Amino acid sequence: xxxxxxxxxxxxxxxxxxxxxxxxxxxxxxxxxxxxxxxxxxxxxxxxxxxxxxxxxxxxxxxxxxxxxxxxxxxxxxxxxxxxxxxxxxxxxxxxxxxxxxxxxxxxxxxxxxxxxxxxxxxxxxxxxxxxxxxxxxxxxxxxxxxxxxxxxxxxxxxxxxxxxxxxxxxxxxxxxxxxxxxxxxxxxxxxxxxxxxxxxxxxxxxxxxxxxxxxxxxxxxxxxxxxxxxxxxxxxxxxxxxxxxxxxxxxxxxxxxxxxxxxxxxxxxxxxxxxxxxxxxxxxxxxxxxxxxxxxxxxxxxxxxxxxxxxxxxxxxxxxxxxxxxxxxxxxxxxxxxxxxxxxxxxxxxxxxxxxxxxxxxxxxxxxxxxxxxxxxxxxxxxxxxxxxxxxxxxxxxxxxxxxxxxxxxxxxxxxxxxxxxxxxxxxxxxxxxxxxxxxxxxxxxxxxxxxxxxxxxxxxxxxxxxxxxxxxxxxxxxxxxxxxxxxxxxxxxxxxxxxxxxxxxxxxxxxxxxxxxxxxxxxxxxxxxxxxxxxxxxxxxxxxxxxxxxxxxxxxxxxxxxxxxxxxxxxxxxxxxxxxxxxxxxxxxxxxxxxxxxxxxxxxxxxxxxxxxxxxxxxxxxxxxxxxxxxxxxxxxxxxxxxxxxxxxxxxxxxxxxxxxxxxxxxxxxxxxxxxxxxxxxxxxxxxxxxxxxxxxxxxxxxxxx
Numbered sequence: 275x276x277x278x279x280x281x282x283x284x285x286x287x288x289x290x291x292x293x294x295x296x297x298x299x300x301x302x303x304x305x306x307x308x309x310x311x312x313x314x315x316x317x318x319x320x321x322x323x324x325x326x327x328x329x330x331x332x333x334x335x336x337x338x339x340x341x342x343x344x345x346x347x348x349x350x351x352x353x354x355x356x357x358x359x360x361x362x363x364x365x366x367x368x369x370x371x372x373x374x375x376x377x378x379x380x381x382x383x384x385x386x387x388x389x390x391x392x393x394x395x396x397x398x399x400x401x402x403x404x405x406x407x408x409x410x411x412x413x414x415x416x417x418x419x420x421x422x423x424x425x426x427x428x429x430x431x432x433x434x435x436x437x438x439x440x441x442x443x444x445x446x447x448x449x450x451x452x453x454x455x456x457x458x459x460x461x462x463x464x465x466x467x468x469x470x471x472x473x474x475x476x477x478x479x480x481x482x483x484x485x486x487x488x489x490x491x492x493x494x495x496x497x498x499x500x501x502x503x504x505x506x507x508x509x510x511x512x513x514x515x516x517x518x519x520x521x522x523x524x525x526x527x528x529x530x531x532x533x534x535x536x537x538x539x540x541x542x543x544x545x546x547x548x549x550x551x552x553x554x555x556x557x558x559x560x561x562x563x564x565x566x567x568x569x570x571x572x573x574x575x576x577x578x579x580x581x582x583x584x585x586x587x588x589x590x591x592x593x594x595x596x597x598x599x600x601x602x603x604x605x606x607x608x609x610x611x612x613x614x615x616x617x618x619x620x621x622x623x624x625x626x627x628x629x630x631x632x633x634x635x636x637x638x639x640x641x642x643x644x645x646x647x648x649x650x651x652x653x654x655x656x657x658x659x660x661x662x663x664x665x666x667x668x669x670x671x672x673x674x675x676x677x678x679x680x681x682x683x684x685x686x687x688x689x690x691x692x693x694x695x696x697x698x699x700x701x702x703x704x705x706x707x708x709x710x711x712x713x714x715x716x717x718x719x720x721x722x723x724x725x726x727x728x729x730x731x732x733x734x735x736x737x738x739x740x741x742x743x744x745x746x747x748x749x750x751x752x753x754x755x756x757x758x759x760x761x762x763x764x765x766x767x768x769x770x771x772x773x774x775x776x777x778x779x780x781x782x783x784x785x786x787x788x789x790x791x792x793x794x795x796x797x798x799x800x801x802x803x804x805x806x807x808x809x810x811x812x813x814x815x816x817x818x819x820x821x822x823x824x825x826x827x828x829x830x831x832x833x834x835x836x837x838x839x840x841x842x843x844x845x846x847x848x849x850x851x852x853x854x855x856x857x858x859x860x861x862x863x864x865x866x867x868x869x870x871x872x873x874x875x876x877x878x879x880x881x882x883x884x885x886x887x888x889x890x891x892x893x894x895x896x897x898x899x900x901x902x903x904x905x906x907x908x909x910x911x912x913x914x915x916x917x918x919x920x921x922x923x924x925x926x927x928x929x930x931x932x933x934x935x936x937x938x939x940x941x942x943x944x945x946x947x948x949x950x951x952x953x954x955x956x957x958x959x960x961x962x963x964x965x966x967x968x969x970x971x972x973x974x975x976x977x978x979x980x981x982x
Contacts, residue, residue: 303380306392338369341424348419354500396413479520510662543867554694558610593611756811837864839976864883886968906951928964931960
């Protein structure tokens, strides 16, 4: 407090004076803002950081306390002198160490908003002086909106998910004061939790603020009172929620509103999570279980169609018999209109899905045409376009806007909304066990909901016994934890790890490096170290042993084995980052962190790296012509090459779902023969040869400027 008061008293200074984010009498280690998908794991990691500090610094003499509350905080961006930037409301957790006198000595906190809001509220530079004599403060203000002694909301359950193994306590006067009595009534955000890279978050903001272009959809038209402040993107779920695009700058640039320089920051990769499509089947005897994106990564041919994108853009019929649904649980059902829930264009979830599936190669150029889930939003200034509640142009049901994952999942019963309360509806979310549990509680019948595979690939890869034995029900983890041991061999999300699942992103934390042993970098590493044993919502980027939490003298226990090709975004040059150390779980490694830069939303998936798979997989073409003394040719097209030599002779290869015996003819890396006719497949079809394959390790610089 002393430092802040002295700076505010020195308004007459002529140089820019920077206030350290979250400076206070207490040690404010972590002030987070951003992704709701990372809310739980960040809280668990912060709680562990508090335990570590208590043991190391205080000899275990203090109490580790925590408090959570629904919509219990706001984060305020005060750059606009006319007050046209409204505070963002969100769920909050607060962890603190309490001494014997009841005082809070150390605090950690986070507000759940959205990825782009998280990056913005971390990046903004406020001026508490004058234009001539600025007093610069980094980060927006986080403020708790509940009074002291308010009981905790229990947002993270069961209680033993917390490393201190205890329930929420009431909000103490001292802990509240540590948060709410800093500059402008709140501590300042020092870490942005994001589902997409900061360059991609800025791109999403600029795209939303740019004048509407219904040809390219490079501009979405949410223009507002200034070039930097847009118009609210409103929900159609009756909650009054809105998301407003507001410009910010990346590290090393000047803030567009205050013109103050943004400190150079780093991005810390946390781990990767899949996008999962969820469906309310209303208890039907048959319902969709797979969606067909039509996306062939990095490739587009004339006439190629994209059924899933055309469902979400409303140009085809919004029914359960839409071509996007190509597999059903029990044969084709009777036709039903469906509701399609779309996220807001600022959302990290939306942008990951948009550029992986709806605006991929073949859907984003003059030569191939442009696509977007925003197609049809022709007047963002009024209904039924804003809030979006629009009958699909192709007939059937309607498309509706939801703001935030919570509104897509929704609420069941009176006053309900979202997938939970709309029979025959579909939406998409980043995976999380807590969200899945909502489909089994509050009066909802879990069997009435299912997740969908994407192009035949399961996003979760859990044993069938946990997902309704073929029903693809959302798993209901009822244990005290939801660890990686739920998966076979402890390998979470196997299709993400092996590069076959197309819709995912790496979670990242944006922060200015510092030496705080219990600050953002330390908490980020703890989030990775504990995710497999607590709530396995994502694949950790690099996890370390709990006894050596930074891998100072140990090999990583788990880690990612794929990355997305980076590309230049918002004038930041592509850089895939550094190579990680292979982990002991599956020997996988990847690229990321360090000098990483540029965008990667919808980047071409590279990998897997380092891991061994039980079969050799790819695509191939066949002619159906018998070659004398050899057999029928199966010519490699893409994927892992065949193993040259004689080791495959007499073995089995599956081509387009049927098994064939490999002829006793020497195999090359691109050609083998089978003994029976596989038919004519001029368009490449999948193959899987019954031979293990070990992928090479990831090495820098990797592949850049490639898009899915």
